Amino acid sequence: MSKQAINGNAQTSTEDNVQNTSKGMDRFLNFIERTGNKVPDPALLFFWGLLLVWGLSALFSQFSFGLVHPITQASVEVNNQLTGDALANFLANMVKTFTGFAPLGIVLVAMLGVGVADASGFINTALKNMLRFTPAKLLTPMLILVAIVSHTAADAGYVLVIPLGGILFHAAGRHPLVGIAAAFAGVSGGFAANFVPSGIDPLIAGFTQSAAQVFDPTYIVNPLSNIYFTGLSSILIVLIGWAVTEKIIEPRLSKIKIDDDAEEGENLGSITDNERRAFKYALLTMIAGIAVLVGLLIPEGSALRSSTGELTAFDAPIMQSIVPLIFILFIIPGVVYGRLVGKFKTNDDIIKSMSNTMGTMGSYIVMSFFCAQFLVAFSQSNIGVILALYGAQFLQYLDLPGQMTIVGMILLTAFINLLVGSASAKWALIGPILVPMLMAVNISPELSQAAYRVGDSVSNIVSPLMVFFPLVVVYCQRYVKNTGIGTLASMMMPYSIAMLIGWTLFLLAYWALGIPLGIQASYTYPL
Numbered sequence: 001m002s003k004q005a006i007n008g009n010a011q012t013s014t015e016d017n018v019q020n021t022s023k024g025m026d027r028f029l030n031f032i033e034r035t036g037n038k039v040p041d042p043a044l045l046f047f048w049g050l051l052l053v054w055g056l057s058a059l060f061s062q063f064s065f066g067l068v069h070p071i072t073q074a075s076v077e078v079n080n081q082l083t084g085d086a087l088a089n090f091l092a093n094m095v096k097t098f099t100g101f102a103p104l105g106i107v108l109v110a111m112l113g114v115g116v117a118d119a120s121g122f123i124n125t126a127l128k129n130m131l132r133f134t135p136a137k138l139l140t141p142m143l144i145l146v147a148i149v150s151h152t153a154a155d156a157g158y159v160l161v162i163p164l165g166g167i168l169f170h171a172a173g174r175h176p177l178v179g180i181a182a183a184f185a186g187v188s189g190g191f192a193a194n195f196v197p198s199g200i201d202p203l204i205a206g207f208t209q210s211a212a213q214v215f216d217p218t219y220i221v222n223p224l225s226n227i228y229f230t231g232l233s234s235i236l237i238v239l240i241g242w243a244v245t246e247k248i249i250e251p252r253l254s255k256i257k258i259d260d261d262a263e264e265g266e267n268l269g270s271i272t273d274n275e276r277r278a279f280k281y282a283l284l285t286m287i288a289g290i291a292v293l294v295g296l297l298i299p300e301g302s303a304l305r306s307s308t309g310e311l312t313a314f315d316a317p318i319m320q321s322i323v324p325l326i327f328i329l330f331i332i333p334g335v336v337y338g339r340l341v342g343k344f345k346t347n348d349d350i351i352k353s354m355s356n357t358m359g360t361m362g363s364y365i366v367m368s369f370f371c372a373q374f375l376v377a378f379s380q381s382n383i384g385v386i387l388a389l390y391g392a393q394f395l396q397y398l399d400l401p402g403q404m405t406i407v408g409m410i411l412l413t414a415f416i417n418l419l420v421g422s423a424s425a426k427w428a429l430i431g432p433i434l435v436p437m438l439m440a441v442n443i444s445p446e447l448s449q450a451a452y453r454v455g456d457s458v459s460n461i462v463s464p465l466m467v468f469f470p471l472v473v474v475y476c477q478r479y480v481k482n483t484g485i486g487t488l489a490s491m492m493m494p495y496s497i498a499m500l501i502g503w504t505l506f507l508l509a510y511w512a513l514g515i516p517l518g519i520q521a522s523y524t525y526p527l
Helices: 003-037 042-060 084-092 094-099 102-120 122-132 136-153 156-171 176-189 200-215 227-253 273-297 319-341 347-360 362-381 383-398 402-416 423-439 445-458 469-477 485-513
Strands: none
Touching: 042 362, 042 383, 084 094, 084 362, 094 102, 094 362, 102 122, 102 200, 102 319, 102 347, 102 362, 122 273, 122 319, 136 156, 136 176, 136 227, 156 176, 156 469, 176 227, 176 445, 176 469, 176 485, 200 362, 200 383, 200 423, 200 445, 227 485, 273 319, 319 347, 347 362, 362 383, 362 423, 383 423, 402 423, 402 445, 402 485, 423 445, 445 485, 469 485
């Protein structure tokens, strides 16, 4: 048999294997999709959860559970939320409950600034600049790193970095689907990894704090309580993504033929002289703003320090100003860039960009309304505390090491993530149960949050219910038209498995070494 025939048979066999894998993955993902489609919208989920809490509180308030709160030493009983007084209080405080919902204001304020920077084009140009001056050998890790940084701008990575990854790899003579896969792994699979504080940090911390206060009403969670862990995780995700891309994905995809009429896109993503000049001045204003902030923090009597002169104390104004600082440090360079490139011709254009950003937050605001009402009823009913105490007793009975409990939490979160896409909705649902339960066995809310963020990230890239998954399929079809959901999922499965194993072991090692998770974060909750 000729060498050409052998090569042809090998290529045919490889393509058949890819197609068989895709068909098997399609069947699995179709089952996941059918199951996930039966899960209602998160807002409805919280509404029905509210009704369920009311009903259960009325039922279980008739019984005595004989439980004692480990902190207050008071007897814990279920409070009926369907009494006249409870319902009157619910209605009287409905608006206050909504407007006082911690994650709501945090996210909206942060997104106002990030939205201006994104609408002006400042963030897009920043990401392009990071990728333009990269040696060919470091293209993969740099692409993944940029994908991780893109989390700062919420969905910017999905609409910019992932398609740009395909363009860059194609221009470099490598398979464009490899670039798309690597970028998708960084943007979505490594969603919890980022050394730059972003809106997701205070968002998740807000839900963690609400959950922790079900057990301990005085507990406060710093928005940057996981920043050291997520920062070092960035290095881990880059290394895992780099190894999987070049050792598994690229050899496999190199056998798939690119369509003859595939988009070349060499001129896409270029930066004009005007954009380059605008970016330089905008970046200088951001650096100047950071320098001014550092200068204000240095004096021991700084107004941004606590009354005792500390920077990281809970009552330090700088700690309470993290979200406003994110707003300021993004809106100023965004405005400068937008003015210089002509995107913002008048002040009305700036306000319009903010309005457009808020327009995209509509579903989140609706979800927050029902979530806030649910959490208040859940907390006031004491059902969460009782579940936590019974769960703690069960864990104590099993006598499992804390490490095994954390691994179980990561696996549980990764599975739920296949059915419920929203990170905040999932944490709002399971946090009020898991966080208090783990607090009752001495595991801190900050460690529980870190475990949740790992599990929440690793299965994003294999879930067709993730809102951007179909969009990534479209990106792939620019180069290989017969790409389907199963094809993409099979491409991303090695990343998901490698990240699940690697990141879990990393968290356990991180914990064993006692490296701080973040600012004002411990591994244990003192009872």
